[in-house]
Amino acid sequence: MAAAFAQASDRLQWASPVDIRAHQDKALAAFIRHARMTVPFYADRLIDVLSPDGTLNRHAWPSVQPLSRAMVAENLDRLQTTSLPVSHGMLHNFASSGTSGLPLEGVTTSFARMHTAIMQVRAKQWVGVDYHLNRAQIIHHVQGHDTTYPGKAVDGSWAPIWANDRRSGTWHQLDHSTPHRQQLAWLREKGRCYLSIIPNSGIRLAELVLAGEAKPDIAAIFSCGEIVTDAYRDLVRRAFGCTIWDTYASEEAGCIACQCPSGNHLHINDDHLLVEILDTNDQPCAPGQPGEIVVTPFYNYQMPLIRYRTGDIGVPGAPCTCGRGLTSLASVEGRLREVFYFANGESFVPGISPILWQRCLNATIHQTAQVDIDTVEFRFVSDTPEHEQDRAGFIAGINRRFPCGMTYRFRQMATIPGHDKPKFTYQICELPPTVPRHPPVRL
Numbered sequence: 001m002a003a004a005f006a007q008a009s010d011r012l013q014w015a016s017p018v019d020i021r022a023h024q025d026k027a028l029a030a031f032i033r034h035a036r037m038t039v040p041f042y043a044d045r046l047i048d049v050l051s052p053d054g055t056l057n058r059h060a061w062p063s064v065q066p067l068s069r070a071m072v073a074e075n076l077d078r079l080q081t082t083s084l085p086v087s088h089g090m091l092h093n094f095a096s097s098g099t100s101g102l103p104l105e106g107v108t109t110s111f112a113r114m115h116t117a118i119m120q121v122r123a124k125q126w127v128g129v130d131y132h133l134n135r136a137q138i139i140h141h142v143q144g145h146d147t148t149y150p151g152k153a154v155d156g157s158w159a160p161i162w163a164n165d166r167r168s169g170t171w172h173q174l175d176h177s178t179p180h181r182q183q184l185a186w187l188r189e190k191g192r193c194y195l196s197i198i199p200n201s202g203i204r205l206a207e208l209v210l211a212g213e214a215k216p217d218i219a220a221i222f223s224c225g226e227i228v229t230d231a232y233r234d235l236v237r238r239a240f241g242c243t244i245w246d247t248y249a250s251e252e253a254g255c256i257a258c259q260c261p262s263g264n265h266l267h268i269n270d271d272h273l274l275v276e277i278l279d280t281n282d283q284p285c286a287p288g289q290p291g292e293i294v295v296t297p298f299y300n301y302q303m304p305l306i307r308y309r310t311g312d313i314g315v316p317g318a319p320c321t322c323g324r325g326l327t328s329l330a331s332v333e334g335r336l337r338e339v340f341y342f343a344n345g346e347s348f349v350p351g352i353s354p355i356l357w358q359r360c361l362n363a364t365i366h367q368t369a370q371v372d373i374d375t376v377e378f379r380f381v382s383d384t385p386e387h388e389q390d391r392a393g394f395i396a397g398i399n400r401r402f403p404c405g406m407t408y409r410f411r412q413m414a415t416i417p418g419h420d421k422p423k424f425t426y427q428i429c430e431l432p433p434t435v436p437r438h439p440p441v442r443l
């Protein structure tokens, strides 16, 4: 079954936007029909979305109330289908830490996971992955799956299960809490390999290599789980001499968008889910205008999420010149909790260069926090005493991003709580809820 779906996806990416939309409408209509008939939560919520002839009524779509994370958590039982088609296979529980930091538990199926795998494989084809090379994944701890140092060698091939030729290099996994120098040593043993790693750790490995640690032989980095900044891309190019290929995914929605080989922007997997980017009035954003990413993944029939608010900010892109008909996502700019808001109406994700942290403060772990409308706190871990740090140079380096008159506070700490968690963010807005927040206008 997977091979047929994979072939269809390979073909569809080159179809016109009109044909892709027709495919979406069909998948959505079937999905909505299922949700309305078998999922108690949707019994009376999707009345006008299907026309009398059973086709999708896109005009009624904006009237469907977007689903917040809190609504999902409150209605977990009512969001489950009472009748899952047998062909959708086994159920799998997932937990996502998401934007609020509160875990959201949910259920997906083998069928939905197969579609995610197809999207991931297609993105690997885009960038010409050579399955004969080795694969090294530095991953978050998975229960019942011991990847602590010296890691785990995964049996069998890492080429797609539906490939005609499944010969591949070796496949290794290591827990991401392994000390970074040990991660580098582990990677050096793996020979030429593709590395999957979150930016949080990838930045640190690149910094260590630039500081003189021996370099592993990385063919490319596959990134997922956090924002890939230009600064991180540059760091990796200088440290490893390779490219980062970015993927935007979530436990709830699967593989949402993958980087186009022609640039740093992503292509939305329109054949797998509907992505809307909505402003603060829930109206669609124009290309270049940032808004919240709202998703409807088509294939999780066990727990249908219809217009689910991700809490992530994305910027719609212009049509791509690569020839693919898939919608462009100019960038994923961060999570809502990473947006800083200022008294002058500006808002943005600060994205301070890791090189600046390293050069001025010798910081090994760092976090920028907005603690008040005019106060930003720089938290960091460093062996260097204050009189040997260049705090003024640091402020000079970040200053053009922030409005005049800001107060900056440095906080050198023994550790930063949560830094070893995969959803740790380098920037966090800790404004009290009473402070008015303007919609993001510049990112």
Ligand SMILES: [Zn+2]
Residues within 6 Å of the ligand: 260, 261, 262, 267, 320, 321, 322, 323, 324
């Ligand atoms: Zn493209």
